[in-house]
Amino acid sequence: MVGLDRAGTAPDLTPVAVDFHTVFVDDVSRHYGRRRALAHVTIQAVSGEVLGLFGPNGAGKSTLISVLSTLLKPSGGTVRYGTHTMEDMGDALRGHIGVLGHDLYLYGDLTARENLRFFGRLYGLDHLEDRVTDALQRARLDDRGDDRAGAFSRGLRQRLAFERALLHEPRLVLLDEPFTGLDDDSAQVLIGRLRKLRESGCIVVMATHDFDTAEAVVDRALCVDRGRVWTVADGAGTLRERYRRTLLEQG
Amino acid sequence: MGFLQTVWTIARKDLVIEARSRELAYTTLFFAVSVVLVFSFSFVVEGVALTDAASGILWVAIAFSGTLALGRTFERERQADTLKALLLSPVERPAIYLGKLAGVLLLMLVVEAVVAPVVGLLFQAPIGRAPLLLVGLLMAGTLGFAAVGTLFAAMLIRAQSRDVLLPVLLYPITVPLVIAGVRGTAAILAVEPNLAVAQAWLSMLVFFDAVFVTLALWVFGPVMGE
Numbered sequence: 317m318v319g320l321d322r323a324g325t326a327p328d329l330t331p332v333a334v335d336f337h338t339v340f341v342d343d344v345s346r347h348y349g350r351r352r353a354l355a356h357v358t359i360q361a362v363s364g365e366v367l368g369l370f371g372p373n374g375a376g377k378s379t380l381i382s383v384l385s386t387l388l389k390p391s392g393g394t395v396r397y398g399t400h401t402m403e404d405m406g407d408a409l410r411g412h413i414g415v416l417g418h419d420l421y422l423y424g425d426l427t428a429r430e431n432l433r434f435f436g437r438l439y440g441l442d443h444l445e446d447r448v449t450d451a452l453q454r455a456r457l458d459d460r461g462d463d464r465a466g467a468f469s470r471g472l473r474q475r476l477a478f479e480r481a482l483l484h485e486p487r488l489v490l491l492d493e494p495f496t497g498l499d500d501d502s503a504q505v506l507i508g509r510l511r512k513l514r515e516s517g518c519i520v521v522m523a524t525h526d527f528d529t530a531e532a533v534v535d536r537a538l539c540v541d542r543g544r545v546w547t548v549a550d551g552a553g554t555l556r557e558r559y560r561r562t563l564l565e566q567g
Numbered sequence: 568m569g570f571l572q573t574v575w576t577i578a579r580k581d582l583v584i585e586a587r588s589r590e591l592a593y594t595t596l597f598f599a600v601s602v603v604l605v606f607s608f609s610f611v612v613e614g615v616a617l618t619d620a621a622s623g624i625l626w627v628a629i630a631f632s633g634t635l636a637l638g639r640t641f642e643r644e645r646q647a648d649t650l651k652a653l654l655l656s657p658v659e660r661p662a663i664y665l666g667k668l669a670g671v672l673l674l675m676l677v678v679e680a681v682v683a684p685v686v687g688l689l690f691q692a693p694i695g696r697a698p699l700l701l702v703g704l705l706m707a708g709t710l711g712f713a714a715v716g717t718l719f720a721a722m723l724i725r726a727q728s729r730d731v732l733l734p735v736l737l738y739p740i741t742v743p744l745v746i747a748g749v750r751g752t753a754a755i756l757a758v759e760p761n762l763a764v765a766q767a768w769l770s771m772l773v774f775f776d777a778v779f780v781t782l783a784l785w786v787f788g789p790v791m792g793e
Binding site: 423438 | 568573576577580583587588643646648649653654655657658659660792
């Protein structure tokens with residue numbers, strides 16, 4: 317575990333090491349016109365931690381993930397990746413972030429292998445063919461690597477998209493509804509993969525509605541509602557019960 | 568990964584998808600040839616075409632079919648939000664823009680390679696009179712049109728009325744390009760050709776291209792950031 321870099325610390329502008337061990341969201345707000353999607357959110361995540369974001373639809377979970385992924389600029393506040401910000405590091409920072417979006421980011425007309433190969437090239441990965449083969453094996457799609465991704469079921473595409481997001485071994489892994497469409501067996505495999513990511517020092521931030529599955533892997537749960545974020549209290553009961561209690565307490 | 572390598576990787580991906588589905592090539596080509604055919608019934612009377620009609624119809628076919636190609640190209644990126652995946656990768660935004668532009672440009676040029684001879688045939692237009700100059704005009708005009716169109720199509724990818732908004736935004740801005748293309752082509756195809764005038768219009772198209780591509784490269788990143 318690495319300590320936090322609080323806002324106000326001079327950023328390290330050395331262009332050599334882009335890698336980071338903490339992500340600090342400092343008083344971040346995001347507005348879409350007059351609608352407030354995030355309001356003064358401050359959270360931290362450290363290396364080897366799986367952070368769960370729970371909340372009703374439209375609460376701001378996906379916006380928070382988009383801000384963390386650098387896709388959206390905050391209307392106010394800062395996101396720090398270790399000592400860096402997106403402004404400091406530019407495009408190179410994105411090479412350390414892996415995102416599994418709700419829409420999966422796969423080309424239906426390309427095969428599973430071609431999808432992985434295409435994104436691998438964009439990330440400038442070495443030993444690309446070996447990585448692609450390994451990824452297909454981990455997704456349990458090694459016998460369907462030459463099939464079009466568009467011909468896969470949602471669950472198979474979800475597995476492929478998850479491995480696509482991890483192909484470049486990112487430090488920060490952002491997952492938006494990762495269990496969607498997965499059967500019980502695939503969900504357990506995904507839980508196993510998330511545990512391995514935690515052991516390898518990744519920072520995982522996951523937005524999900526699937527409390528029962530996520531409870532097996534989440535280290536810390538956050539409740540997101542109307543753009544605000546609260547920590548789900550520890551204590552008795554399941555994650556779902558504690559989340560509901562937190563939601564009630566916060567009104 | 569180098570800048571040009573990224574551009575090629577993105578363009579090649581689009582071309583592989585198109586080669587597999589041929590959806591854009593067939594629809595764009597069919598549309599462009601249909602436009603030329605319909606106009607030929609109006610503007611060719613007893614085997615004689617109206618003066619300068621061929622050049623105008625050629626460029627109308629290019630503009631309309633190009634709009635179709637632009638819309639469909641970005642529709643593919645919208646279906647699984649793959650444009651977002653491109654923006655999330657550690658590549659420079661201008662490389663993404665140029666990659667998409669290159670894919671659209673190649674497709675439009677393929678369509679023009681078929682449509683221009685069809686125009687020549689139906690309107691008895693001497694398209695082989697100054698082939699290099701005509702190719703130059705078509706390439707320069709298409710580049711400018713695709714440059715503006717790629718930017719707008721990317722900007723509108725999340726807009727619900729994108730199919731309506733794309734031509735509404737695109738045509739007013741590209742009118743100077745189309746006019747330059749029409750006048751330059753007309754100068755070549757006229758009964759008394761004036762190649763010096765055609766070259767002047769080509770120079771103007773090159774100038775427009777430089778302005779449009781530079782502006783698009785400049786604004787693509789900030790626009791996609793929102």
